[in-house]
Amino acid sequence: xxxxxxxxxxxxxxxxxxxxxxxxxxxxxxxxxxxxxxxxxxxxxxxxxxxxxxxxxxxxxxxxxxxxxxxxxxxxxxxxxxxxxxxxxxxxxxxxxxxxxxxxxxxxxxxxxxxxxxxxxxxxxxxxxxxxxxxxxxxxxxxxxxxxxxxxxxxxxxxxxxxxxxxxxxxxxxxxxxxxxxxxxxxxxxxxxxxxxxxxxxxxxxxxxxxxxxxxxxxxxxxxxxxxxxxxxxxxxxxxxxxxxx
Amino acid sequence: xxxxxxxxxxxxxxxxxxxxxxxxxxxxxxxxxxxxxxxxxxxxxxxxxxxxxxxxxxxxxxxxxxxxxxxxxxxxxxxxxxxxxxxxxxxxxxxxxxxxxxxxxxxxxxxxxxxxxxxxxxxxxxxxxxxxxxxxxxxxxxxxxxxxxxxxxxxxxxxxxxxxxxxxxxxxxxxxxxxxxxxxxxxxxxxxxxxxxxxxxxxxxxxxxxxxxxxxxxxxxxxxxxxxxxxxxxxxxxxxxxxxxxxxxxxxxxxxxxxxxxxxxxxxxxxxxxxxxxxxxxxxxxxxxxxxxxxxxxxxxxxxxxxxxxxxxxxxxxxxxxxxxxxxxxxxxxxxxxxxxxxxxxxxxxxxxxxxxxxxxxxxxxxxxxxxxxxxxxxxxxxxxxxxxxxxxxxxxxxxxxxxxxxxxxxxxxxxxxxxxxxxxxxxxxxxxxxxxxxxxxxxxxxxxxxxxxxxxxxxxxxxxxxxxxxxxxxxxxxxxxxxxxxxxxxxxxxxxxxxxxxxxxxxxxxxxxxxxxxxxxxxxxxxxxxxxxxxxxxxxxxxxxxxxxxxxxxxxxxxxxxxxxxxxxxxxxxxxxxxxxxxxxxxxxxxxxxxxxxxxxxxxxxxxxxxxxxxxxxxxxxxxxxxxxxxxxxxxxxxxxxxxxxxxxxxxxxxxxxxxxxxxxxxxxxxxxxxxxxxxxxxxxxxxxxxxxxxxxxxxxxxxxxxxxxxxxxxxxxxx
Numbered sequence: 001x002x003x004x005x006x007x008x009x010x011x012x013x014x015x016x017x018x019x020x021x022x023x024x025x026x027x028x029x030x031x032x033x034x035x036x037x038x039x040x041x042x043x044x045x046x047x048x049x050x051x052x053x054x055x056x057x058x059x060x061x062x063x064x065x066x067x068x069x070x071x072x073x074x075x076x077x078x079x080x081x082x083x084x085x086x087x088x089x090x091x092x093x094x095x096x097x098x099x100x101x102x103x104x105x106x107x108x109x110x111x112x113x114x115x116x117x118x119x120x121x122x123x124x125x126x127x128x129x130x131x132x133x134x135x136x137x138x139x140x141x142x143x144x145x146x147x148x149x150x151x152x153x154x155x156x157x158x159x160x161x162x163x164x165x166x167x168x169x170x171x172x173x174x175x176x177x178x179x180x181x182x183x184x185x186x187x188x189x190x191x192x193x194x195x196x197x198x199x200x201x202x203x204x205x206x207x208x209x210x211x212x213x214x215x216x217x218x219x220x221x222x223x224x225x226x227x228x229x230x231x232x233x234x235x236x237x238x239x240x241x242x243x244x245x246x
Numbered sequence: 247x248x249x250x251x252x253x254x255x256x257x258x259x260x261x262x263x264x265x266x267x268x269x270x271x272x273x274x275x276x277x278x279x280x281x282x283x284x285x286x287x288x289x290x291x292x293x294x295x296x297x298x299x300x301x302x303x304x305x306x307x308x309x310x311x312x313x314x315x316x317x318x319x320x321x322x323x324x325x326x327x328x329x330x331x332x333x334x335x336x337x338x339x340x341x342x343x344x345x346x347x348x349x350x351x352x353x354x355x356x357x358x359x360x361x362x363x364x365x366x367x368x369x370x371x372x373x374x375x376x377x378x379x380x381x382x383x384x385x386x387x388x389x390x391x392x393x394x395x396x397x398x399x400x401x402x403x404x405x406x407x408x409x410x411x412x413x414x415x416x417x418x419x420x421x422x423x424x425x426x427x428x429x430x431x432x433x434x435x436x437x438x439x440x441x442x443x444x445x446x447x448x449x450x451x452x453x454x455x456x457x458x459x460x461x462x463x464x465x466x467x468x469x470x471x472x473x474x475x476x477x478x479x480x481x482x483x484x485x486x487x488x489x490x491x492x493x494x495x496x497x498x499x500x501x502x503x504x505x506x507x508x509x510x511x512x513x514x515x516x517x518x519x520x521x522x523x524x525x526x527x528x529x530x531x532x533x534x535x536x537x538x539x540x541x542x543x544x545x546x547x548x549x550x551x552x553x554x555x556x557x558x559x560x561x562x563x564x565x566x567x568x569x570x571x572x573x574x575x576x577x578x579x580x581x582x583x584x585x586x587x588x589x590x591x592x593x594x595x596x597x598x599x600x601x602x603x604x605x606x607x608x609x610x611x612x613x614x615x616x617x618x619x620x621x622x623x624x625x626x627x628x629x630x631x632x633x634x635x636x637x638x639x640x641x642x643x644x645x646x647x648x649x650x651x652x653x654x655x656x657x658x659x660x661x662x663x664x665x666x667x668x669x670x671x672x673x674x675x676x677x678x679x680x681x682x683x684x685x686x687x688x689x690x691x692x693x694x695x696x697x698x699x700x701x702x703x704x705x706x707x708x709x710x711x712x713x714x715x716x717x718x719x720x721x722x723x724x725x726x727x728x729x730x731x732x733x734x735x736x737x738x739x740x741x742x743x744x745x746x747x748x749x750x751x752x753x754x755x756x757x758x759x760x761x762x763x764x765x766x767x768x769x770x771x772x773x774x775x776x777x778x779x780x781x782x783x784x785x786x787x788x789x790x791x792x793x794x795x796x797x798x799x800x801x802x803x804x805x806x807x808x809x810x811x812x813x814x815x816x817x818x819x820x821x822x823x824x825x826x827x828x829x830x831x832x833x834x835x836x837x838x839x840x841x842x843x844x845x846x847x848x849x850x851x852x853x854x855x856x857x858x859x860x861x862x863x864x865x866x867x868x869x870x871x872x873x874x875x876x877x878x879x880x881x882x883x884x885x886x887x888x889x890x891x892x893x894x895x896x897x898x899x900x901x902x903x904x905x906x907x908x909x910x911x912x913x914x915x916x917x918x919x920x921x922x923x924x925x926x927x928x929x930x931x932x933x934x935x936x937x938x939x940x941x942x943x944x945x946x947x948x949x950x951x952x953x954x955x956x957x958x959x960x961x962x963x964x965x966x967x
Contacts (some may be wrong), residue, residue, distance in 0.1 A: 077473065184956060186948045193960055210920030210961040213941040 026102035031093045034102065039089075051087040062104045063111075071162035073112045077131045078114060083139050119161050126192060132158045133188040145182035148174055155191075166202075173218050178213065187212040225243030261961070263643045273418065274312055277304045284619045285363075289327045289356050301363045309367040316367055317384065321358070324385060328353075328392040329460070335393065340404045343410070343424055346403070350431050356595050357385040370777050390435040403428075404458045412453065414484055422487045429490070431727075438490065440653070447496045454504035460751050462509050467516035471532045474505045478536075507540040509583070513604070514550050521554065530590035544596075551600055559608030563616055572616065573623040577644050581607065606651045610934060612894055617654040620645060621661035628681060629674050637682050646687050653934035655692065663700060664742045670707050671734060671781050702740035710734040713766070720765050730785075732756050735766075750826045780831075784961070788846065792869035797846065798876040802827065802835045815863040818856065836862065844870065844877050900933050904943045905930055912953050912965035920944075 022082075039056035060067045079095030081087055084181070099114075101107045118125050136154045137143040146154070152171055159167055170191075174180060190212050198205055202223065207216045284296040308316060331349055335342065346803065361368065361381045368380045369528065388889045393399055407428065414420045432438040457477075461470055464640050480745070481501050485494030487619050517533050520526040537543030562568070578604060580601070587597045609616045609945055627633060627641050652658060667674040681704070689697045714732050751759065763775060782801030786808070787794065817826075833856045840847040840862060841854055848865040851857070911926050912918065918926070923944075924937055944963070945955050956962035 048325075184945060184949045186945060187956075190960060208921065208924075208937070210955075210963075212945055213938055216938060216941070 013171045024143050026100055026106075027095055027099075028093075030102040034088055034104075035092050035094070038087075049089045051092060056085060056087070059104075063108055068157070070157055071115065073132065073135070073157055074111060074114055074118070074128065075107070076135060081135060084135060115161065120130055125162055129158055129192050130189055133183075145184050146188060147182055151183040151188065165200035166195050166198060169222060170195075170218065174219055177217075177221075181212075184212075187214050188218055190215070207245050274308055274315075277308060278312070278315055278319055279315070280304060281363075282323060285320065285323050285360060287329075289323065291352075291356075298359070298903055300364060302365070305364055306366045309364075316364070320364070320381065321384060322386070324388045327935055330386055331384065332393050332396060332399070336396070336398050340397070342399070342402050343428055346393075346399075347427055347431075349393075351427075353385070353389060357381060360385075386435060389439065394432075394435060394437060394441070400441060407442050408446050408449050411484060412449075414490045415453070415480065422484075426487050433490070443490070443493050443496070446493065449501060450497050451500045451504060454501055455508070458509055461506035462512055462825050467513065467520065468526065468529045470513070471517070471529045471536065474501075474531045474536055475587075477501060477505060478539075481607055489712065502536075504540045505535050506543065510537070510540070510543065510546055513537075515625050516544055518550050518743075522558075527590075530586060534591045544594075548597065548600055552604055553599060555601065555604035556608050559604060560611055563608060563612040569615075569619060570620050573645075573648070576605075576609070576616070576648065580644075580647070602651075605648075606653075609648065609651050609901055610653045613934075614654050614657045614896075615650045616648075617657035618661050618889070618893070620648055620652065620663060621658050624662065624684065625669070626807070628669060628684065629676060633676075635680070638677075639683065642680075642684055642687060644797065646691060649688075653932075655696075655900060656896050656933055657893065659696065660742070660892050663703070664892060666700065666703060667742055670703060670781065699708060699740045702737055706736050706740060707734060710736075717762060718767055721761070722780075731762070733762060734781075735775075736778075743895075744778050744780060746776060746778070747780060747831070748826065748829060749802070749805060751779065751822060752805060790868045791866050795868075795870065796874040798874055800835075802831065803839060803877060806832070806835055806839060810847070810862075810864050813863055817861045818858050821862070836860075838877055842878060844868075844875055900935065901943065903931065903933060904935055904940060905947065908940075908943060908947055909952055912963065915964060915965070917956070917964050920963065923963065 023177050035051065038051040038059050040050060040052040040055055057067055060072060063071070078099055079091045080085055081091055095105070096102060099107070099110050101110045112191045118128060132154050133146060136146050136150050152174055155167065155171060196210060203217050205215070205219045207219070280296060281301055284294060284301045287294045305316060322883070335345060335349070364381045394403070407425065410420045411423050414422070427439065429442060432441055461473060462698070465473070476500055478498070481497055485497055512536070513533065517526065518530065519531065534547065537547045553718070558579060559576070562572060562579065565572070568575065583601050587594060587601065591597045624642070624645055625636060633641070649655070650659065675681055685697050685700055688700070710733065713735060717733070755956070759777065764776065767773070779801050784799055784801055784804040786797045786799055786804055789799055797807070805827070806821060809821060809824055822829065827833065827835070836856045839845070840849045841856070845865050846868050847862045850861040907927055907930050909921070911923060911930070924940055927935070927940055948955065951966055953965050954962050955962055
């Protein structure tokens with residue numbers, strides 16, 4: 001069937017699109033069938049009724065997006081997924097129902113629309129942003145703090161849209177400071193406020209305000225770097241000057 | 247009703263008994279001519295033909311009818327004679343002041359005589375206010391207009407007067423009396439400001455300004471200060487002659503402005519350079535007195551004073567190589583500064599406050615080191631056997647002043663307790679009184695809660711003595727074995743925590759332990775005894791070829807030594823197995839026994855370190871001139887790790903305190919702004935914490951869900967019950 005969809009798309013892309021935005025109520029039967037198609041085959045009685053890693057990979061292939069794409073994160077958010085690599089039946093069915101999508105095609109159509117909304121709506125994006133932290137935790141392990149390497153990946157991912165100007169410097173700061181092991185929830189949440197507050201100009205940052213201490217470290221580091229660059233430049237200039245004099 | 251006393255006034259009029267003939271105008275003219283001649287002789291100091299009495303009578307007779315003519319005549323005569331004087335004065339202006347003064351004096355004398363002649367005239371015109379209607383006024387007016395205000399005289403007068411003072415300033419002797427009387431004359435004539443004051447002040451300013459500009463670069467600052475001091479003294483002396491406060495004030499102002507204010511920064515800067523080099527003492531006093539005289543002078547001085555203290559203080563506390571001497575250096579520095587303020591700065595209160603504030607600032611600029619070293623400093627002094635009681639008291643007083651400055655009082659306490667424990671357990675303390683006196687001070691400063699644990703430590707030692715005595719009696723009674731065993735029972739919460747370690751004690755000691763435990767639990771059931779072998783020490787009797795010795799050693803050393811009762815040689819691993827000590831601990835112990843100065847053991851391979859396959863045996867050749875030999879206990883020296891550990895535990899304690907304080911505040915307020923919370927914490931905590939550290943604690947508490955950020959305003963926190 002995926003092949004059929006793909007063919008259909010190729011031959012009648014417009015038709016498929018119009019079908020996708022159909023306003024009709026999603027069919028419960030279709031939703032159930034869709035879930036069952038990707039559901040993990042494991043028949044263990046105690047095991048959960050859920051789509052797991054393999055199913056999700058298949059779903060991504062059908063949606064024609066890589067599994068680490070921003071769209072997948074948005075989908076997980078729309079479905080209210082509690083964990084990475086797992087959609088429970090309830091999450092999947094009620095999430096898609098709310099999205100008014102009961103087919104792969106419909107999902108394919110709805111996701112770009114949702115992303116458009118996210119681009120526009122700050123509060124909506126904040127909701128996604130905060131979701132991303134919880135989503136990234138390994139809840140099976142009872143994790144409460146996001147490991148720094150995962151946090152970096154997620155930051156890059158979630159800021160596929162609305163990327164703040166400070167992001168690159170922030171990520172390279174985390175890269176060069178391996179002693180920062182984990183990002184607590186508060187720091188994660190406040191980073192959005194922080195990036196909106198400073199823009200690209202760290203001079204308006206005041207460490208007397210209620211910012212988490214990691215931002216203090218970051219700004220101090222950046223300022224040190226800036227000072228070093230200034231003095232390096234001055235040194236260079238002076239050298240050039242000496243050369244010129246000679 | 248009032249009685250009115252009626253007074254009748256009788257007027258008795260006395261008529262002139264003698265009527266002078268009052269004939270004609272002619273007679274009057276004659277009389278005036280006569281008067282004129284008489285006055286002229288007075289003015290020219292010539293011999294008189296007419297007596298003063300006669301002249302007086304003439305005026306008396308004529309003053310009613312011919313007053314204008316009389317004055318006119320006098321006016322003409324005075325004018326003439328003053329004109330003559332003027333000419334002779336102008337001819338020779340070199341000694342103008344002297345000649346002017348003598349003329350003025352003479353003139354005054356003459357006028358006095360004339361005044362007497364004109365007495366009636368002056369009297370009757372008192373109320374009749376025409377110009378210069380008395381002899382006095384007339385004469386002064388004429389002298390002023392004709393002589394003094396003559397341009398030549400006037401200019402020369404100014405020059406002479408100012409020059410006199412200038413030569414006085416240069417150290418020449420001048421006739422200040424003359425100067426003074428001329429100035430008095432000018433004051434009488436109301437031309438003092440015009441002729442003297444204004445020019446004098448202007449020229450003085452120039453003089454001092456030149457002097458200052460030249461000297462400040464030419465001579466050493468100490469000499470400069472002395473010079474300015476002398477200059478001011480001289481000016482004060484000179485100006486006491488002016489008798490005009492207005493002028494002396496202005497001239498002193500000029501000195502201060504030109505010599506001090508204009509060079510303020512230079513003066514203070516250079517003086518402090520000398521202070522840094524320690525080459526100044528008395529001049530500081532002069533400096534203080536001088537800068538006090540100009541506005542903002544003390545401000546500049548105190549700015550430099552602050553900078554000096556902070557700079558030197560910070561260099562003392564940040565010098566890492568001076569741990570042993572730091573506290574002494576700080577105390578010496580403080581003594582030095584206090585001397586300066588007391589003697590040179592006249593005990594000025596605000597300078598005393600500067601010392602205090604600066605010390606607080608620089609001592610706390612280095613986190614914990616000063617607190618730690620201060621505790622050690624007390625320890626060294628309380629151990630010292632050479633100090634007299636009074637000296638020790640003085641030292642402790644000084645220590646307490648620094649203690650007051652130090653914010654990390656918890657660090658001090660931790661290290662103080664650690665050292666105290668050693669003093670008590672190893673009987674190193676020299677005087678119980680001194681210990682009490684120190685505790686008394688701490689109690690006074692920080693309250694009873696601060697010292698309760700320390701006092702508990704003393705109590706433990708005292709109680710232990712009683713227990714030991716009782717135990718001895720018990721041993722005698724119960725088992726007839728005598729013992730020199732001494733046991734200290736320490737309440738664990740009072741004392742610093744020690745790592746617990748298990749070692750195999752020699753069987754003799756184990757027996758004692760068991761017996762003691764039985765004895766102790768008889769009295770105090772329900773308590774738990776934990777043995778701390780690392781704090782014990784023993785006297786071990788040993789037989790060497792050179793004779794019997796008593797070795798004063800630690801319990802660990804004892805355990806190792808006693809092993810050699812059973813075998814002559816032993817290797818490291820055997821010892822390790824038999825003693826069950828930690829490897830590092832055993833190494834240290836063996837170093838002290840086989841590699842230090844007093845070698846009671848010998849090692850096969852001679853080297854400073856201990857290797858795990860080393861073999862040891864008794865050093866039978868051991869000798870020492872003393873009977874009782876103390877073998878230094880390496881493990882009892884405080885290692886750097888130990889220091890760090892103590893510091894770390896204090897810092898961890900602080901975190902708990904901060905956490906507790908945050909939760910307390912949050913519980914109380916339910917919701918609070920970040921900055922208010924920080925402020926509250928600073929007010930509530932008496933330990934040094936930085937806002938950054940507080941932030942970290944807040945983050946942790948958010949993570950543990952004691953509190954959360956407000957959803958709408960991220961700078962507000964909410965308490966989670």
